[in-house]
Amino acid sequence: MSLRVEGARKAFRAGGVVALDGVDIATEDELLVIVGPSGSGKSTLLRAIAGLEPLDAGRVLIGDRDVTSLPPAARDVAMVFQEAAVFPHLTVAANIGIGERARGAGRRSIEARVREVAGVLDVDHLLDRMPGELSGGERQRVALARAMIRVPAVCLLDEPLASVDAESRLRMRGEIRALQRSLGVPMVHVTHDQLEALAMADRVAVMHGGRVLQCDTPTALYARPATTAVARIVGPLPMNLLASEGRVVGVRPERIRLGGDGLRATVLAVEQAGEECLVRLEAPVEVVEGDLLARLPWTAAPEAGTSVTVTWRTEDEHHFDATTGNRR
Numbered sequence: 398m399s400l401r402v403e404g405a406r407k408a409f410r411a412g413g414v415v416a417l418d419g420v421d422i423a424t425e426d427e428l429l430v431i432v433g434p435s436g437s438g439k440s441t442l443l444r445a446i447a448g449l450e451p452l453d454a455g456r457v458l459i460g461d462r463d464v465t466s467l468p469p470a471a472r473d474v475a476m477v478f479q480e481a482a483v484f485p486h487l488t489v490a491a492n493i494g495i496g497e498r499a500r501g502a503g504r505r506s507i508e509a510r511v512r513e514v515a516g517v518l519d520v521d522h523l524l525d526r527m528p529g530e531l532s533g534g535e536r537q538r539v540a541l542a543r544a545m546i547r548v549p550a551v552c553l554l555d556e557p558l559a560s561v562d563a564e565s566r567l568r569m570r571g572e573i574r575a576l577q578r579s580l581g582v583p584m585v586h587v588t589h590d591q592l593e594a595l596a597m598a599d600r601v602a603v604m605h606g607g608r609v610l611q612c613d614t615p616t617a618l619y620a621r622p623a624t625t626a627v628a629r630i631v632g633p634l635p636m637n638l639l640a641s642e643g644r645v646v647g648v649r650p651e652r653i654r655l656g657g658d659g660l661r662a663t664v665l666a667v668e669q670a671g672e673e674c675l676v677r678l679e680a681p682v683e684v685v686e687g688d689l690l691a692r693l694p695w696t697a698a699p700e701a702g703t704s705v706t707v708t709w710r711t712e713d714e715h716h717f718d719a720t721t722g723n724r725r
């Protein structure tokens with residue numbers, strides 16, 4: 398199945414915000430993760446695909462069906478939101494089966510399907526519990542199971558891991574990844590956590606200001622960001638951007654080394670992060686945005702206040718146009 402969004406535009410009269418400013422995406426049976434800062438239009442795009450937000454212009458196509466003017470129920474789309482909305486007065490089994498019951502399926506077939514999907518999402522041992530007796534992660538898995546009980550044409554997830562603790566998040570990333578493979582339909586997952594995006598996705602669409610800046614594999618986004626904005630959004634840390642001879646030179650903090658014949662710098666601060674450390678530097682260069690950062694092994698941590706030299710390999714440089722920010 399394919400999912401395409403073409404030329405999607407959406408302005409909200411309240412506040413005069415252009416939430417979608419000509420968005421095109423095309424995806425097939427893969428996990429497409431949409432990432433971007435708060436307010437970049439991610440949820441609006443997802444809601445437009447689901448039919449919850451009418452577009453001012455543009456089209457949504459699922460397979461060869463133009464669903465732009467169809468109501469949500471007619472689109473065959475499953476959607477899971479940030480806050481797992483489960484019915485507190487129904488058991489887990491009843492929550493998962495509620496859609497099938499509404500469609501008039503028989504009791505036995507509902508039971509069988511509930512057990513099957515609960516097994517996939519590892520909530521089969523919780524079927525008789527009430528939602529109040531579940532952890533946040535378990536509740537979210539129940540919400541996923543309910544949405545996936547019937548294989549939809551398209552599956553949409555809006556920050557389903559946002560309120561789940563770090564350990565469950567890690568586990569659920571893998572489960573969502575596996576769920577997409579077992580369903581074999583396009584899955585679009587929204588997150589503002591770009592590391593989560595890079596870890597899970599077949600491809601990542603980076604949104605900013607209502608536009609898709611780049612849509613590519615995690616490897617390509619990291620290795621060849623198309624613009625300075627993508628270079629700042631994608632990666633374990635924002636890329637350092639230095640003004641140099643009318644262009645912008647980008648170097649990732651994890652590619653910077655201290656010592657050798659290089660740029661003289663002063664160490665402003667050192668933060669330990671497990672085996673590594675984040676070093677904030679001041680150097681006589683024009684840093685286009687943010688601070689000059691280096692990520693080093695903790696064993697190589699310099700002292701704050703000392704003088705160091707900063708080097709990197711030329712093959713680790715990314716070059717961008719100073720005016721447009723586009724990769725050169």
Ligand SMILES: Nc1ncnc2c1ncn2[C@@H]1O[C@H](COP(=O)(O)OP(=O)(O)OP(=O)(O)O)[C@@H](O)[C@H]1O
Binds near residue numbers: 434435437438440
């Ligand atoms: N119903 C609405 N009325 C007015 N403005 C809205 C409405 N919904 C969203 N917006 C605005 O549209 C822009 C995009 O919002 P959207 O929720 O799509 O962003 P987002 O990328 O999902 O953000 P977040 O990561 O914070 O959820 C924002 O500026 C937001 O304030």
